[in-house]
Amino acid sequence: MATHTYALDLTWTGNLGTGTSGYREYARDVLARSDGRPDLELSADKPFRGDPARWNPEVLLLAALSECHLLSLLHVAVMHGVTVVAYEDSPIGTMQQEGIGGHFTEVLLRPRVTITDPAHVALMEQIHREAGAACFIASSMNFPVRHSPETLVLDGRKPS
Numbered sequence: 001m002a003t004h005t006y007a008l009d010l011t012w013t014g015n016l017g018t019g020t021s022g023y024r025e026y027a028r029d030v031l032a033r034s035d036g037r038p039d040l041e042l043s044a045d046k047p048f049r050g051d052p053a054r055w056n057p058e059v060l061l062l063a064a065l066s067e068c069h070l071l072s073l074l075h076v077a078v079m080h081g082v083t084v085v086a087y088e089d090s091p092i093g094t095m096q097q098e099g100i101g102g103h104f105t106e107v108l109l110r111p112r113v114t115i116t117d118p119a120h121v122a123l124m125e126q127i128h129r130e131a132g133a134a135c136f137i138a139s140s141m142n143f144p145v146r147h148s149p150e151t152l153v154l155d156g157r158k159p160s
Helices: 057-080 124-134
Strands: 010-012 030-033 041-042 084-089 093-096 103-110 112-115 144-147 150-154
Touching: 057 084, 057 093, 057 103, 057 124, 057 144, 084 103
Parallel strands: 103 144, 112 150
Antiparallel strands: 010 030, 030 041, 084 112, 093 103
16 A cells, blocks of 8 residues: 655735735635646635636636546556547536535536547446546545546547
8 A cells, every 4th residue: 555645835825915804805816836837826716706817626626536537547448458549528516505615516527538449439438437436536525426428439420
C-alpha cells in the first residue's frame, strides 16, 4: 500500500482594504500555487459574490472527477487492449444549498470516447465501470458519480 501526499499554497487576495468588515466589503479572490504549475486564479461561484471569470471550487470538483475518470479509463482501456484516440466530457454537478452550507447530491459524467476498433464498442461499458471504481477522486465522494458515456469509432460514426 502506498501513501501519496499533495500540497499547494492558497492565498486569499480579496482584501479590498477593510478585510471582512462586511459581507459586501471583500472579494472572494484566491490564488493557488503549486511548484512547477501555472497559478490558478480562484473565486467563489457568482451566486456567492464570486468572480465568474475565475475557477470556483464547484467547477474544480467537476474537473477533478472528470479528469480522474479520463485517466482511469485510459489505463483500463490499455489493460483491455482497447485503443482510445479521443475523449471529451461535459460533466454536470448538482448541489443542494441549505442555509449557508450545502452539498453535492450527484455528478453526471458524460464522456464521449472515440476508439479505433468497432469490435470493442460493447466492452466500453465494462471499461467505464472499472474506470469509475479505479478513480481515487470518485471513490472519495459521499454522493453518486454516475456515467452516461457515448462511444464513437474512429471514423466518427456512432456504432449501431
